[in-house]
Amino acid sequence: MKDIVLRQINELKKELIELSEYIYKNPELGYEEFKSSKAHVKLLKKHGFNVEEEYMGIKTAFRAEFTSEIKGPTIAYLCEYDALPDIGHGCGHNLLGTISTGAGIVLSKFLSNIGGKVVVFGTPAEETSGAKVHMADKGAFDEVDIAMLAHPADKHYKSGTSLAMEAIQFTFKGRSAHAAAYPDKGINALDAAINTFNNINALRQHIRSDARIHGIIVEGGRAANIVPELAIAQFYVRASTKSYLKELSSKVKNCAMGAALAAGAQLEISNYEASYDDLVTNNTLSNIYCEKLMAMGVENIYESRESYGSLDIGNVSHVCPTIHPYFAITDRELVAHTKEFADATITSKAYEEMCKTIGALVLTAIEVIKDKNLLKAIKEEFEKTRSN
Incomplete structure (x- = not known):
């Protein structure tokens, strides 16, 4: 043959x-x-x-x-x-x-x-x-x-x-204001995005060694003297199995929800690419x-x-x-x-x-x-x- x-x-x-x-x-x-x-x-x-x-x-x-x-x-x-x-x-x-x-x-x-x-x-x-x-x-x-x-x-x-992978996008919506004259009137969406990274970094010591979390900020404001009303962060969350990916993605989303709550921003969670x-x-x-x-x-x-x-x-x-x-x-x-x-x-x-x-x-x-x-x-x- x-x-x-x-x-x-x-x-x-x-x-x-x-x-x-x-x-x-x-x-x-x-x-x-x-x-x-x-x-x-x-x-x-x-x-x-x-x-x-x-x-x-x-x-x-x-x-x-x-x-x-x-x-x-x-x-x-x-x-x-x-x-x-x-x-x-x-x-x-x-x-x-x-x-x-x-x-x-x-x-x-x-x-x-x-x-x-x-x-x-x-x-x-x-x-x-x-x-x-x-x-x-x-x-x-x-x-x-x-x-x-x-x-x-x-x-x-x-x-x-x-690795199984979920592509997660966090869209934070705040309220713009003059960053020097009226900072108390603004809600800083970028703060929520940055604190999401901080929360995830704290999470890293409690995840499996073969898991991966990595992301970027694709929108974080337009000018230093304007409180950012919109911030968008995108992450890949990877794990060795579908079941652990589901568990880990839930924890990552909690990191973003906590950050949004602390900043007073609204949060929308979506997938920006197909998940594998x-x-x-x-x-x-x-x-x-x-x-x-x-x-x-x-x-x-x-x-x-x-x-x-x-x-x-x-x-x-x-x-x-x-x-x-x-x-x-x-x-x-x-x-x-x-x-x-x-x-x-x-x-x-x-x-x-x-x-x-x-x-x-x-x-x-x-x-x-x-x-x-x-x-x-x-x-x-x-x-x-x-x-x-």
Whole structure:
């Protein structure tokens, strides 16, 4: 099976390189990836996929499906293709998305014999307000049996974890007054914002070591001689699980409410970006992927990296069994979100590893489709780990 998969990948390789390099040369920010999503859709349609564009009302999202006449599991590959401001594809989403589309196309060539369905999802804006959150909330992954993607890195790493995150905005409203002539007539909204930071800093000694709270003041007044009537602070609150995030976010909101009460200001609490769930890797699925990756010739697969960031695929992992491994695009240490990282995605080394990674993703899916007991074990693990 490995040799047949490799033959299919090699036949597709030229088109995949063209796709990745086109997106590399045309970097687009989140929810503006019109050229990138169209390029994916064009290639998927060419290979027989039925594509729904502007999926779930998101202009640069898509859902591409290829279904066998034989019933079987639904395999999902997730594409990302948004870039970073100024840097371009410093996170390698040009190659990430290409691998998912490539895996979907290669797997589709086998479905007439083994059954099942493959769905390639175009998921915009991972770098900002990730579309996977909205898509998961609206049921996009409810019928998916397993979901996978592989992210560029300097080494091959197992799928790991990410932090759950809530993006909280505090809007404090006071009353303006001349700060020297009539200070007693004013209500200082900026004081409430500053004291929120002070309250949170006092809270830090009583939070778990793997939690994170960080924020900025985006509005704090216009002139030093006017009591600020409006102040806005934005925070990311992160925790290792959904349940602890809920607890910690409540405490952070209490910090703001206490500060508002002390200043006499009104407080409005909102979310300024989508909030992410923690990534729960399905280890049964991850082990199969690693086994197939080694079969493709990868000798060193490192343990998952300790991560204090947040990923919108975390929300997917609470809906269906999911993995998010990393694959090497270089032989040297490389820092993500840099121009050097972007350039590394269009090298011969990156394309060599692209083929191995696609092979592992496809062989994993074939194994899951053919082995009902394996799929059962994957789902049993998912049910045990999903609620946290």
